Amino acid sequence: MDLNDTNGQESPSQTAGPYVHIGCTPNASGIKGVWAQDLGSAMVDKDTSGDRITIRGSVIDGTGAALTDTLVEIWQADAGGICGANDPRGPGDPHFSGFGRSAGDMETGEFRFDTIRPGPVPSRDGGLQAPHITFWIVARGINTGLHTRLYFPEDTAAHANDPILSRIEHRSRIPTLIAKSEGAGVYRFDIRLQGEDETIFFDI
């Protein structure tokens, strides 16, 4: 066995650990001056197309406690449904990054993203998926980053035809992927790692 030989497999994942914020959001963790701005801290500017929205939520463990050491990332289409600079359907909104990263509030752990409502993205068969935002969650105690999606509560008709939601055998779990409206343009999306309402995580 040669050291560092991955045998053509993906390198094994390891937990992000309790200090992920040092490397991924150093300014938020109190390490100032290495680079000016934390990556993913601003997704929009004043010229970004689309409806402004805010997403808030917590990542909750099996005891019901909100994690205060998590890092949450999101990736989404722009208002026209284009997914960034390497989308083969090319160029999207130059005023939208599509990528957000939140260290969470240092006391409560609540994450927050100020972004825009995404347009729909094609599915593999050329139809349209319901508008959604991809989430990726890492933390101490999570050995491999967890993928999931946020869908919007007002898109009921599109949900009925969404190829991913249609795959879910246990229909009672679908609400774990649907954000709750908290007023105009404000959504709450809590992510539960275990328990009755465990969020559906993806093997993609």
Added chain:
Amino acid sequence: MKPGFIARNRDWQPPALTPRYKTSITRSPQRALLSFPTTLSEETGPVFGHDMLGPLDNDLIHNFAADGASAIGPRIIVHGHVRDQNGRGVPNALIEVWQANAGGRYRHRKEGYIAPLDPNFGGCGRTVTDENGRYEFRTIQPGAYPWPNGPNDWRPAHIHFSLFGGAFAQRLITQMYFQGDPLIPLCPILGSVGDPAAVNALVAPLDMAMTVPMDARAYRFDITLRGRRQTAFENRQEGL
């Protein structure tokens, strides 16, 4: 549409629940994951350029240090090749790293280890792979440290790595370990990886060829990200 990504090998990757690493007990999903072929949402991802980098971003010895000062500890260069499962170099992959100082202490408000902070060491760095998927950065070798898990658990010296390939499906966080560290076989976190060959994949060997005489030793750490399926004949399931 291009073929989707090769499925993650869940026998090679650590499982979610690894009770020797106690925090995993309440943070591991218990239900089956939902499998589906990747879509454009997962096959795209943020794109990073070399223009985002400052001149010291990849130099942890100096990027937090006072002018003329440098971090304390054994000087090392870490370099390697980021490629996908098909062996192709991954260009423009953003690599973020973080680590403890030479005494095993992190610069973090929740860190309580008695080893002292180094005023000239922040512990974060980043770089972007070149057109062939190669990267390097300079740092000091981190120290081992104790952590509250079992009654007497010590982390082997390690550097945390976060990687973005071109697709969000390739997103990966892992840790690099050092050849010959006697704590490697004792570590409950590295032990979350079951296959001994997979553990070995995270251990970087000393690389004398890249070592700078009278300056810094070098370690080589290659990283493999997920690749796309290669067949031109893509199955399309009914209704998908």
